[in-house]
Amino acid sequence: MDDIDWDNLPPTTVPSSLLVSLQGFTNQDAAVELGKAVGECVMTLGSFMDLSTLDGVTIGIDYDAALASIDQGIEGLRPLDRTDTEEMQGVAKTCQVMRDGVVKSHLAFNAEMLVPLIAEDQTTMEARQSAIGIIAHECGHVDVNARMEALVPDARLGVKIADFERAVLFQIARIAWDEYAVCRLSARFAPQQNDQHADTVRAVLPEARTRANESIKAYRLHGDLYRLLGEAGGELCQPIKACAYLLGGMDGEDLTWADFPETRAAIEAGGYGELVDALRDRCRALWDSQPTWSAELDVLAPLVDLTRDVFVSGGIYFYQDEAGEWSMKVPFTPESMPDDAMT
Structure with a gap:
């Protein structure tokens, strides 16, 4: 990131109404601090990616519960869940949702993975870089989802492809x-x-x-x-x-x-x-x-x-x-x- 002119970034594409929801925190001060840190990170990434279709951000202590709580905006869809295999354990997800007839993306994060952003004294630089990388990856999905929704009909939310193969x-x-x-x-x-x-x-x-x-x-x-x-x-x-x-x-x-x-x-x-x-x-x-x-x-x-x-x-x-x-x-x-x- 040494090539980035941080003093002259393009305007962010993140909607001004972005809401960061924190779930399951017993320490409300920490929750507010983490929400602010993640929000600022997302706002900055919006200068490099198209995040205009970002619906919101949910950060949960209980990640599975946080995923299941997201309103997808379409009836009949199964509740959201995470990747859970021996090789891959999901810690973040970009969920496509319907809002007023428009498909958007909602970000969900396991709070444990993002805590290093506000616990600098107790964590390493590598852990903080990892947290930023996780957020950046999911923001990338927002950008890619928007392009797919607009230009790839078979990729649109709710589309069922009739041809089996x-x-x-x-x-x-x-x-x-x-x-x-x-x-x-x-x-x-x-x-x-x-x-x-x-x-x-x-x-x-x-x-x-x-x-x-x-x-x-x-x-x-x-x-x-x-x-x-x-x-x-x-x-x-x-x-x-x-x-x-x-x-x-x-x-x-x-x-x-x-x-x-x-x-x-x-x-x-x-x-x-x-x-x-x-x-x-x-x-x-x-x-x-x-x-x-x-x-x-x-x-x-x-x-x-x-x-x-x-x-x-x-x-x-x-x-x-x-x-x-x-x-x-x-x-x-x-x-x-x-x-x-x-x-």
Whole structure:
């Protein structure tokens, strides 16, 4: 951030009516101080990102309760929840909400992650940088969400894609693009993100294909295609999602794989080298083409196609029957035969 002229920032794009809500605090003075610090951080980030569609900020001691308390503005949606896996634990979320017919974004944070902003004597500079990075990442989602809502019809809040294959592939492609774009957009404010995301990539990659094959083996016995999609498909696509975060941050800092040799080695060993290179090329092209986006163009098509390739690489193929109904086929391979069948 050394290149920023802090005395001559552009006007903030944050709405003047922004409300920061604090939940679950027993120390009200600390709550007020934290709310002020986070609000000021968001206001500053609004000089670098388009935060004009920011609805508000919620900070909770009980993060799950804070998420569940957010009014999404549309009936029938399930309550908001966080990522909770062995490799990834959600601590912040950008939630799309409807307000007076306009789609906006609401930020939710686990208070524990932001406390370093007001506890300088008890925390390290790294912890404060991490807190700012978390806020910057979620603000990046506000910017990206607004562009997607305006220019990518299938990404709009509440839209249901009728075509089965596209519905599956588009959802994954959108996550990959969102996280690439957000990490690239927020890179200068999140100096720790690349090392964190490299750690995540190395955590999810080594056994991803093995776990996918185990799920396919199970499918041979239970025959449930939707379960196959969630289990084997989830394992196959998780490395792509994780790499999207890292690639965005790398491109935001003009870094190469020479800066992350162990992570690149894990990608190659996991059989994702060509797919990750294609992911980077296509995300870079999308980033550069943003000024030409329009609602008439299928701008995420290159990432949808890549996601199909990820499924194919794991032996899962989408197809339509003569009646036009979508299904999946999983040809037998030695790696995905049930163990009982191999004896």
